[in-house]
Amino acid sequence: MATVRIGIVGLGTFGINHLRCFRQLGYGGQAELVAACDINEELLQQRRQGFEFTAYTDYRQMLADEQLDAITVVTPDPLHKQIVLDAAQAGVHILCEKPLDVTVAGCQEMIDACEAAGVLLMVDFHKRYDEYHLAMKQKIQAGDLGEIEYGYAYMEDRIEVPRDWFPGWAKNSSPAWFLGIHFYDLARFLIEANGKAVWATGATGRLAELGIGGYDSISAKVLFKGGATVAFDTSWILPDAFPAIVNQGIRLVGTKGLLECDSQDRGTLTSCTDDTPGTQTHNQSFLRLRYDKQGREVWEGYGMASIADFVSNVEVLLEGGTLADLGDYPSGSDGLEATKIAAAVHKSLETGGLVGV
Ligand SMILES: NC(=O)c1ccc[n+]([C@@H]2O[C@H](COP(=O)([O-])OP(=O)(O)OC[C@H]3O[C@@H](n4cnc5c(N)ncnc54)[C@H](O)[C@@H]3O)[C@@H](O)[C@H]2O)c1
Incomplete structure (x- = not known):
């Protein structure tokens, strides 16, 4: 090759x-x-x-x-x-x-x-390459859930991400752009439908106090073509003591069954050391060194x-x-469809109403 x-x-x-x-x-x-x-x-x-x-x-x-x-x-x-x-x-x-x-x-x-x-x-x-999300995809494709009716996804970072990693450009991004986008795409990938309409709310305060600005958290309800709805909660203000840099998961419910994935705490590796507060959980599925x-x-x-x-x-x-x-x-068109959802989320935040994707 x-x-x-x-x-x-x-x-x-x-x-x-x-x-x-x-x-x-x-x-x-x-x-x-x-x-x-x-x-x-x-x-x-x-x-x-x-x-x-x-x-x-x-x-x-x-x-x-x-x-x-x-x-x-x-x-x-x-x-x-x-x-x-x-x-x-x-x-x-x-x-x-x-x-x-x-x-x-x-x-x-x-x-x-x-x-x-x-x-x-x-x-x-x-997120499409996560073995657990791929297992969800296989079960959905096998018809185990029947018709998907609704779901819930969340992705939340510890506050160090906007505060310490990129305080300069955090306010030009948002929990929807930085985190939500992953799960908007994952939901599209699993449900096999594009977004149709969005209603979103957002909260500010914590990052404003720190002089960083922008949204602390954004909650969005997305209606997908085909009729399924998924609620997405995203934020980047989890306390420093939270046991992982990111908290994330997704559940989908259909006419014949449900799937739930805690994509953060895989239940397999925890640690408690002098260097970090409390007990930490490690998502070895994301990145692991050998x-x-x-x-x-x-x-x-x-x-x-x-x-x-x-x-x-x-x-x-x-x-x-x-x-x-x-x-x-x-692909690029997957990038476009996920951006359409994130852009509609922000439009809904501005207008306070339901927005077409
Ligand atoms: N896939 C993921 O899970 C994941 C995780 C974190 C970040 N990201 C994405 O990766 C991108 C970078 O995020 P980050 O956290 O590394 O940000 P960062 O601010 O730490 O790094 C960005 C780098 O780009 C450099 N840069 C800016 N303009 C440039 C230019 N014109 N030419 C060359 N270099 C330039 C900056 O100097 C900086 O070093 C973002 O789009 C972010 O959303 C993806």
Whole structure:
């Protein structure tokens, strides 16, 4: 198989997982981490300590100088679009972090640019790669639930995420854009229907007190085409003492049965140490570290699987396959449909009423 030549744009908190993924795909020659870019020079130099790549502070320069097959976009939510448009023009395949864009028109522009250039556009909706969510999907497809009538999903971060990870851009995002988007997409994936209408409420206060601003929490009820409704609670103000960085789960109820998944506390690993308050629960399904026989770091879990799947897709294309040969993957249009729901959630917050998706 061809070795996929990769570049990364954005090496912040989540960018490190892209670095890890491509480094380990290099062990067997599936990918080569050729170049990476961040506008923060200090961070760029710091990241070079654990990873080998040609460093850039300007992604356009990276696209121009390197013969890349693909890039991944890991910049803040509102900054994905221009990078994707430029990458499409340069003819490279693209994995974009979620949300694809924070406007519906922006998503459409990105999809059109990628279609015109004939390049792959994939969105990193890794909840679709969680083995437990895949088990839910199999049961739904087998007809175990009958017709899905309603459901409930929640995703909540500890307050350190907006407060310590990205206080600068948290107010330009929201619990709906940053967290809800994962579960809007997951519900679409499981129910196999797009959103039709939304009613949402939001609360402010805690982040305003800290001078960060924006919504603390957003609750949305989404009606899907086909008739199912799902209530989504999202927030990023859980206390520092909460036993995990993220709390998340989903339940769906149909005419013949129900499925419930606690996607946070898998019930398998807890710890209590001097370094962290109280007892911590660990979602090993997301990211877990092991060392191979040569003592090299290998990261596993659905957080890696979705990025690695992008590389497998690009391999197929480099071997002469077409986009139609790739089967199921979170595509640009999935990114668009999830953004339509998030945008409708925010419109409902502004208008206070029911909004069409
Ligand atoms: N899939 C997931 O579960 C997951 C988890 C966390 C974050 N994310 C997404 O990943 C993206 C990044 O989030 P983060 O937490 O890593 O943010 P971050 O702020 O920690 O990192 C973003 C990085 O992008 C860099 N950057 C900004 N503009 C740039 C440009 N034009 N060129 C190059 N670099 C640029 C910044 O300097 C920063 O280092 C967001 O879209 C976020 O929603 C996804």
